[in-house]
Amino acid sequence: MYNIRNAGAKGFGVFATRAIQRGTRILAELPTFTITSDRDLLPAFRRLSLEARKYISELSVNANKKPAILDWSEAAYHVFRGALTTTPRSLFSINEYSTLLAAFRNNCFNIGDDRRAIFHDISRLNHSCVPNAQGNFNTAIDGFAVHATHLIESRQEITISYLAEHGAVRSSRQAKLAQGYGFACGCPVCDGSTVKGAESEERRRVVREQLGVFSEGEQGGREELEMMMSLIEMFEREGLAGRELGTMYLSAAESNCKLNDPVAAKECSRLGLDMEQRCLGVDSPLYRESMARMRKIRAV
Numbered sequence: 001m002y003n004i005r006n007a008g009a010k011g012f013g014v015f016a017t018r019a020i021q022r023g024t025r026i027l028a029e030l031p032t033f034t035i036t037s038d039r040d041l042l043p044a045f046r047r048l049s050l051e052a053r054k055y056i057s058e059l060s061v062n063a064n065k066k067p068a069i070l071d072w073s074e075a076a077y078h079v080f081r082g083a084l085t086t087t088p089r090s091l092f093s094i095n096e097y098s099t100l101l102a103a104f105r106n107n108c109f110n111i112g113d114d115r116r117a118i119f120h121d122i123s124r125l126n127h128s129c130v131p132n133a134q135g136n137f138n139t140a141i142d143g144f145a146v147h148a149t150h151l152i153e154s155r156q157e158i159t160i161s162y163l164a165e166h167g168a169v170r171s172s173r174q175a176k177l178a179q180g181y182g183f184a185c186g187c188p189v190c191d192g193s194t195v196k197g198a199e200s201e202e203r204r205r206v207v208r209e210q211l212g213v214f215s216e217g218e219q220g221g222r223e224e225l226e227m228m229m230s231l232i233e234m235f236e237r238e239g240l241a242g243r244e245l246g247t248m249y250l251s252a253a254e255s256n257c258k259l260n261d262p263v264a265a266k267e268c269s270r271l272g273l274d275m276e277q278r279c280l281g282v283d284s285p286l287y288r289e290s291m292a293r294m295r296k297i298r299a300v
């Protein structure tokens with residue numbers, strides 16, 4: 001369904017080898033390894049097969065970030081600590097360790113419970129502010145599952161968003177990407193010179209302003225629902241079809257229920273659960289939790 005190949009200035013990337021329908025599970029992977037603290041990186045790395053170690057050493061590194069995240073003394077501490085606690089005693093060079101940690105931080109995913117993990121193929125997925133796929137950790141398979149959030153054409157690049165806040169304005173997105181990963185995003189909505197880019201920015205700016213006014217006042221009930229519907233509309237128009245949109249629809253279902261509108265509650269519940277199913281898969285405990293939440297308000 002996909003292959004990993006050169007993606008130009010982005011390094012490697014993941015590409016569709018055939019058309020992929022919305023909601024398809026593109027890949028599900030168990031972590032190559034998981035750690036909860038940087039301290040565990042070297043021991044975990046050493047336990048890997050030679051092939052896995054080679055692969056991880058070759059993952060992309062954010063050159064801008066390397067000196068900032070890791071000073072020499074930090075690297076030296078881990079290297080010497082490792083040399084004293086492993087058998088046979090071997091000294092990993094400080095430079096090698098520094099590169100390993102930078103590669104780890106640049107490619108790891110947060111998978112909950114303070115755990116960070118590297119995945120073989122998923123770590124090759126590049127970022128877009130309007131992605132066509134989304135990855136979520138699925139505890140039922142103890143792995144990360146990536147689903148298509150849009151129809152993906154054959155040969156098109158498969159992208160996810162690295163950002164936690166998907167509806168953010170351009171300057172905020174660019175700052176986070178530059179700081180976290182050291183690149184300037186060139187996706188269609190980051191290009192302010194196009195009509196698409198300018199319209200997207202305006203939509204996001206307007207909703208941000210509304211949110212500011214909303215959070216200043218003591219509002220609930222109908223106003224809260226109206227704010228949620230504005231956010232939903234912006235996400236829909238931006239093509240941000242991930243779990244966040246599903247969650248917003250589920251909250252709107254609950255608000256409609258409180259406001260005694262069972263028809264609107266059912267419609268929001270249907271849209272939210274549909275979105276969650278496409279992003280998570282029916283085997284995901286998160287999807288089942290959402291289903292239970294909607295059953296509780298009799299919206300399914």
Ligand SMILES: C[S@@+](CC[C@H](N)C(=O)[O-])C[C@H]1O[C@@H](n2cnc3c(N)ncnc32)[C@H](O)[C@@H]1O
Binds near residue numbers: 009010060062106125
């Ligand atoms: C998790 S890795 C993705 C795979 C990576 N391209 C590779 O060759 O292994 C993250 C790195 O990929 C690059 N990258 C991801 N998305 C990008 C984008 N939209 N534009 C430019 N570079 C990007 C950046 O170097 C980033 O630090």
